[in-house]
Amino acid sequence: MSTYNKYIIPVPQGILQRIDRTSSPAHTGKLRNAVDFIVPQNTPVLASADGIVTFVKDDSNVGGPAPSYWHSSNFISIMHSYGEYTRYDHLAYRSSKVSVGQQVRAGQEIARVGMTGYTYTPHLHFQVFVFTGYNIWSDFDTIEVKF
Numbered sequence: 001m002s003t004y005n006k007y008i009i010p011v012p013q014g015i016l017q018r019i020d021r022t023s024s025p026a027h028t029g030k031l032r033n034a035v036d037f038i039v040p041q042n043t044p045v046l047a048s049a050d051g052i053v054t055f056v057k058d059d060s061n062v063g064g065p066a067p068s069y070w071h072s073s074n075f076i077s078i079m080h081s082y083g084e085y086t087r088y089d090h091l092a093y094r095s096s097k098v099s100v101g102q103q104v105r106a107g108q109e110i111a112r113v114g115m116t117g118y119t120y121t122p123h124l125h126f127q128v129f130v131f132t133g134y135n136i137w138s139d140f141d142t143i144e145v146k147f
């Protein structure tokens, strides 16, 4: 399965240290196509394509290298064309610059990179996904994306 939309790298290219698709222990199963962008904390997070914001959580202030932090991740989801969505995780506390229902453009800053949720090192976790049901925590599958 491949993506129908064109996605851009969701951090400023001059700040990006490297792209890591494989080393996170969380990138298995439904998350097998997730991508980690290794960047410092407070790096701007950019919408990867035009779309509409469907989920915003930025009220968490905790995170670390343990699965117990899984649900403490701040994240934003954006709906794009063809039933595809993007999700941006580990966002900094109260850094969201968008709200649910808002239209965003590719390249627009939506938040900042933080260390919330299950994370070993500062990075932006990114995934393109489709829903397989209605629950954003469980009913989805990621799809492979090229930049």
Ligand SMILES: [Zn+2]
Binding pocket: 024, 026, 027, 034, 035, 036, 124, 125, 126
């Ligand atoms: Zn990740």
